[in-house]
Amino acid sequence: MSTRLRRPGVLPGFGLTMGFTLLYLGLVVLLPLGCLAARAMALDWAGFVRTVTDPRVVASYRLTFGAALAAAGINALFGFVVAWVLVRYRFPGRAAVDALVDLPFALPTAVSGIALTALYAPNGLLGSRLAALGIKSAFSPLGVVIALTFIGLPFVVRTLQPALEELDPELEEAAASLGAGRVAVVARVLVPPLLPALLTGFSLAFARALGEYGSVIFIAGNLPMKTEITSLLIITKLEQFDYAGATALAVVMLAAALGLLVVVNGLQAWAARRYRGGGL
Amino acid sequence: MTRYAARLGEPRWLRAGLILVALAFLAAFLVLPLGVVFVEALRDGWRAYLASLTDPEARSAIRLTCLTAALVVPANAVFGLAAAWAVAKFSFRGKGVLVTLIDLPLAVSPVIAGLVMVLLFGRHGWLGPWLSAHHVKIIFAVPGIVAATAFVTFPFVARELIPLMEEQGTDEEQAALSLGASGWQTFRRVTLPNVRWALLYGLILTNARAMGEFGAVSVVSGHIRGRTDTLPLHVEILYNEYQFAAAFAAASLLSLLALVTLVLKAVVERRAARSRRESGALHPLLAKEGAEGGPLAPARVAEGAGPGTPRMSTHQSRDPRSGSGPGEAAD
């Protein structure tokens, strides 16, 4: 381990804390994931490709990625409105609403699942009204989107809030004093600096949605080719004693998760550069 | 904020409209599901509600859930502190990789977390034969549940602490050391008070997640009633037994936990904001004029806020200029 301390030798405890960090990281995260990777190596390549490109599996990617994308999009839009309202406006109950935004994170996914299903099922409070409009919510891809929207909401709101607070009001004032209309101010002055945060929140919500399982299985209906998410397929394969297949799918999802993390980090680096670049 | 919003903001109708849209969206997605849980839970009345929560299997599930959290939360907290100290207070090659690896469990599906535990500890897993030869049970027993939960909640404390401690730098610690404090004393007297709100916040998140984990635990639990069923699994079991009221009763307990979490979080944020204002008085010994770290630190908790933000706050703090921005603006 080649270490170069910022100010050599002043602060103690690097060896101890780094050692413990690596040990714990290794035991809890790397050993299990390494085991997964090693199992995947043992698969034969042709079989691996066949498993991960099977039409039913491909359909599950389409649903998982599509629904996650749609949910992240909905969250980007409404999350923006929510964050805007929470930061810019004062109204009774604002603090309570602000605290409530984190609910999807604090609520166990199984509870979210049965609650959302009870609500959006054809005989549920909202589901019956949607059904009257001819919209099938639970047990359709829309149900998956609903669950994933619920799950991802705090990610967008909580990344946007600090960014909104950071905005310098003088910019808006300056733009307005130069005669720009409100729409122009929002579009030209407010949105560009918020874009990195919005994209980060979008990616985080997307990443979270990709891996979601507990809340989705209750509301999805789990029809092969139609409303079956990839996480459920992993479980399905596991329950058919198809460990190789389950491992193969897990590796694909793991790679997607890792890719997204890299994208998020890249976005943040880009955002940091923008900020430094003095675009403001 | 209100000042210029009033002067320059949107017309009144638009503002009201936006508030309405936001509230309607939150109502449909957050309030109603929560309400449904309690309505369904109390469908058969209070007596049935209490009976279903004091049933031996429910009690055992509650006990196991608490036990799991009691093991996982301190372990991840110690890890979080150690990792944050190593990552934030020193620079070394491969830091980015290490931070990404710490993040990884956030993005991994809980189902995969369960699967890897099976591949590792299952009878046919890497360690399975050795474990079974030594009569050590991990999977389908409490240790497996703890391991899966630890995996899923792994990054939360670390992700709250790392950005904050990076922002605070090492000046205060160095000052303490130069005044003759030992390493441990420095950590306990200087670093820990500086990060206590972020730490507490991380603990709250970890605890909420640990008690509520479903996907990963479901794979490794074995569902032995009264022994390896956690509260979320108990919810599923009751749900599958047509005992909907009882299922929602157990769910309501978890929802209450979620609400308590939210309240605690709000309290922590408020305290953090206050301690930021009072921070001058906090460490008289170390209070320096124009200190960047101390006063700014808790502000980060207040603003960095939610669960989704850990990485976001990282970026802000990785770039000192961006990190100090909000703090200054807030003052």
Added chain:
Amino acid sequence: MARLTRTAGLMLLVAVAGCATRTPAPAPTPAATAPAPTAPVKLLNASYDPTRELYRDVNAAFAAKWQAEHGQSVTIEQSHGGSGKQARAVIDGLEADVVTLALAYDIDAIAKQSGLIDPGWQTRLPDRSAPYTSTIVFLVRKGNPKGIHDWGDLVEDGVQVITPNPKTSGGARWNYLAAWGYALKRELGGLSKLKDPAAALAVKAAEAKAAEFLEQLYRNVPVLDSGARGSTTTFVQRGLGDVLLAWENEAYLVLREAGGDQVELVAPPTSILAEPPVAVVDRVVDQKGTRAVARAYLQFLYSPEGQKLAAKHGYRPRHPEQAAPADVARFAKLKLFSLADLGLTWAEAQERHFADGGLFDRIYQPR
């Protein structure tokens, strides 16, 4: 660095010690060999979803009987889940003393994949190790508005059928095979032709027709839950679908729990003879020293008391004369065909129908 290594080693030790619960060393075999064992014993029964209510009663009755006869207290713990999921858990190390699953295929899988159960398990107890049987019936909305009486009615346009996913649910495989058997029988005029080599061509044609029938049927399925219980919830609680294909015992349970004012039971003229088997998990009981009590537990299911409880919970007892007449009387008289009548073993059924690339997958290919 040396200190670091030492600390790390210490922490590893603490972690392992803290995380591992030690199971007691194998105890001497109780009951059969020891004259008066008094140490309490624990059994774990890994079962499938719909048997929760049955085994709650069976466990209490057996514990009382064992206590009276052997002076030993026995606690039976239950684990329930989808049949395949439970088999997977046992294979992966869930230390169940006995398994009571939905179909023989899952117990075969344990035997084959892990060697925990000896291959000849199915002949160790009477009636192919199935102490009770069941069949697949229909639950429809009150008043049977869609007029569903036989399997053929399920493929009509506008009929929504609720059945779980045969790839994950044992009950769903029985549903699927019941429909398959119905279609073959209709095409061939009887199942005996399946074994007649001279009728091979006719059988091939009938199988093609049956596949078509299944394709139409599953086109009418709006929700494919992963387990039988999930499907029942979807049908009863969520109000989805016109007909639920259900275990007979499950249907009785729904009628009792949900009330007869919402749904009613329709027994088709023919259906499949479902034989949910039971087995002792040899390697586990040998290690724990619980073989005698585990075996007695399964044999208890064949006893008059066990048969009575099975009938009470809607399972068809092997010996109806031992059950309460009222319980037996409610079983609809229908013609039952067995898996063997369909010319299939579970291994063949799995390979042809349910494995990846099998008929069920082909039915679900995109069109």
